Amino acid sequence: MRILFAFLTALLVSGALPANADDHATPPAAPNAPAAPMTKQDRLDKLFTDLKRERNEKAAERIAGNIWNEWSQSGSASIDLMMQWSQKAIENQKFDVALDFLDQVVTLQPSYAEGWNRRATVHFMMKNYGKSMSDIDRALQLEPRHFGALSGLAQIMALTGHKQSALEAWQKVLVIYPMMRSAQDQVATLSEELAGEGI
Known part of the structure; x- marks a missing residue:
């Protein structure tokens, strides 16, 4: 046993074995190293987070505009x-x-x-x-947060007399983009109409 201990100690001292697990860890990045550039998906994720949190209508419109640009x-x-x-x-x-x-x-x-x-x-x-609904469905499969596509779906549902479906689509828009004025107005209007009809 003493021979094994001496052998392992010799290996440790010679550097053949790591002294601890940290020796295998990736060295820390230099303090002034440039951050990796954000991907399009990273930028969109940040913009959507900002859009959901923003409570100023004009500021939210600017964020939405940046999303459209992306x-x-x-x-x-x-x-x-x-x-x-x-x-x-x-x-x-x-x-x-x-x-x-x-x-x-x-x-x-x-x-x-x-x-x-x-x-x-x-x-x-x-x-x-x-055909519009088919393309909207494809757009939403690719980008489920596409408030433009959801707005289009809501408008089609309303125009074709499916008020409950229209209301649900507008509500989905508001989950993504809470300060969208047209969506707020439509949810209020459709909710009143459906309440009056007794759903």
Whole structure:
């Protein structure tokens, strides 16, 4: 036993064995080392946390605008260009042209939630509610916090006479974006209407 102890002590002194477990730990970062850059997902997570906590309507609108800016960046110059062209077509009420661009966007980058949301918006403007809801569903699968897509869903539900579903969708919007004035107004209005109807 003494021989084993002497052998282990010799190994320890020679540095062949670690003195303690901390010797295997990663060395601490230098105090002035730059922090790793935030990913798009990190930025969105922080913005959504800020949006949920913000109680000033104007400040919340600015945060929501920053979220829309993050959503609009596809990571592809060609997709971003097609999104710009689709927006121009929408502004000129050339919905078929906008759909052509957006069909390309969702085909080329099916994981880009904003492409699906934009196409849902065009279908909504064309009163193609079924197609709009299908695209909204896809956008929400990719980004469940997409308050724009949820707002669109709520509007379709209200327009098609499904007030309870519309109310539930607006309530989901308020969980994500509590200071959205239009959602607050819709929840109040629909709640009154449904109470009056006795649900």
